[in-house]
Each structure stands twice: as C-alpha cells, then as structure tokens.
Amino acid sequence: GNSVTQMEGPVTLSEEAFLTINCTYTATGYPSLFWYVQYPGEGLQLLLKATKADDKGSNKGFEATYRKETTSFHLEKGSVQVSDSAVYFCALSDLDNQGGKLIFGQGTELSVKP
Amino acid sequence: NAGVTQTPKFQVLKTGQSMTLQCAQDMNHEYMSWYRQDPGMGLRLIHYSVGAGITDQGEVPNGYNVSRSTTEDFPLRLLSAAPSQTSVYFCASRDLGRNTEAFFGQGTRLTVV
Numbered sequence: 104g105n106s107v108t109q110m111e112g113p114v115t116l117s118e119e120a121f122l123t124i125n126c127t128y129t130a131t132g133y134p135s136l137f138w139y140v141q142y143p144g145e146g147l148q149l150l151l152k153a154t155k156a157d158d159k160g161s162n163k164g165f166e167a168t169y170r171k172e173t174t175s176f177h178l179e180k181g182s183v184q185v186s187d188s189a190v191y192f193c194a195l196s197d198l199d200n201q202g203g204k205l206i207f208g209q210g211t212e213l214s215v216k217p
Numbered sequence: 218n219a220g221v222t223q224t225p226k227f228q229v230l231k232t233g234q235s236m237t238l239q240c241a242q243d244m245n246h247e248y249m250s251w252y253r254q255d256p257g258m259g260l261r262l263i264h265y266s267v268g269a270g271i272t273d274q275g276e277v278p279n280g281y282n283v284s285r286s287t288t289e290d291f292p293l294r295l296l297s298a299a300p301s302q303t304s305v306y307f308c309a310s311r312d313l314g315r316n317t318e319a320f321f322g323q324g325t326r327l328t329v330v
Contacts, residue, residue: 107259135316146221146307146321147260154316192259196316204250204275205309205319209259 105130109208124178126193134195136176141190223322230298238293240308249291253304298329
C-alpha cells in the first residue's frame with residue numbers, strides 16, 4: 104500500500120542554518136505530495152504542495168521538489184529562524200485510495216536555537 | 218471564517234465512559250475525516266466521510282463510531298473509552314480530489330484513566 108517515510112527527529116539547528124528534512128514515498132498511482140506544519144498546541148496547516156513530477160512547491164522560504172525517479176519530496180530552507188520550530192509532516196494523497204485519503208509520515212520535530 | 222472547529226480542547230475520561238468529540242466546518246467541504254496523533258506514529262486515519270450520509274473506516278476504526286447527517290458536522294463517538302485511546306484527535310476537511318488542501322481543527326487532547 105501507499106506509505107510515507109520521513110527522517111527521524113528531533114532536528115536541532117542554530118538560527119540561519121540550512122534545513123533539509125528527507126521524505127520518501129511509496130505509491131501505486133500518481134499522488135499529490137504535501138508538507139504540513141504543526142506549531143505547538145495547534146492543528147496542522149499546509150506549508151506547500153506539488154501535484155505532479157518535477158513540480159516545485161514553495162512557501163515562506165521553504166521548498167520541495169516532486170522527484171518521481173527517486174520517489175522523494177525533501178523539504179529545504181536556506182536559513183531557518185527560531186519561529187520555524189515546529190513539527191513537519193510529509194503526506195501524499197491518491198484518489199484511488201479511499202476517496203483521496205491523506206497518508207502522513209511520522210513527523211519530524213525541528214527546534215531552532217538563537 | 219471559522220474553518221474547522223473542534224470541541225472540546227481537553228477531556229479526561231474514566232475507562233468505560235463514552236463521549237462525543239464534535240467537529241464542524243463552514244467551507245462546504247465534501248470530505249471530512251478524523252485522525253489520531255500519537256508520538257512517533259504520525260497521524261492515523263480513524264474514519265472518513267465523502268459526503269452527508271456516507272461514512273467509511275480508516276486504518277484504526279475499532280472503538281469509534283461516526284455519522285454524517287449534514288455536510289457541516291462530523292462527530293466522533295467513543296463507545297467505551299480505553300487507556301489505549303489516550304491521544305490527540307484531529308478533525309480535517311477538504312474538497313474531494315487528490316490535489317486539495319486539508320484544513321485541520323485545533324485538536325482534542327483526550328486522556329483516559
């Protein structure tokens with residue numbers, strides 16, 4: 104079945120460091136790919152998405168490119184801020200599976216120190 | 218624009234008690250779902266609905282019931298609470314389609330003692 108695997112956390116970085124959070128997926132169809140962010144005490148909110156191979160999603164300085172050949176959707180940011188501290192979830196959606204069910208990775212906690 | 222509203226935010230139950238977690242959305246989304254979030258396990262789908270009158274099971278449905286009498290509301294019922302149901306519960310809604318964004322409620326932190 105479809106699945107998402109993320110790098111394990113927690114990840115601790117200093118402010119202005121470069122961030123990469125790895126995400127790989129397994130899917131039988133042609134899924135859309137998402138990154139969601141969860142700030143402390145809140146629900147998840149969409150950070151960015153890509154709907155087909157080679158698409159690049161971007162938002163708030165974060166980027167991720169849909170790589171079909173490596174089945175990956177790694178999240179990157181060139182210079183992190185303390186306010187980026189949160190849990191990041193990679194997810195995929197495939198209409199063939201339960202009406203467009205979102206399948207999530209286990210989440211990666213990011214902590215950015217001043 | 219309220220989005221997805223969940224109540225309550227916190228709840229403590231005794232083993233064997235029942236309760237209903239409420240979820241309402243005001244975006245006219247067809248698709249609504251309930252997830253539970255546990256450390257190291259990401260979000261797991263409990264139940265989902267693709268429209269009023271239609272519900273189906275997700276990955277971890279045992280011990281939970283849902284109904285969808287209106288487009289707006291999708292309550293989750295715990296029939297007889299167990300300590301294994303201690304978790305954070307999220308309701309989400311989205312338009313049907315693989316490209317669409319899901320909107321999440323703020324979550325309900327449930328503790329079963």
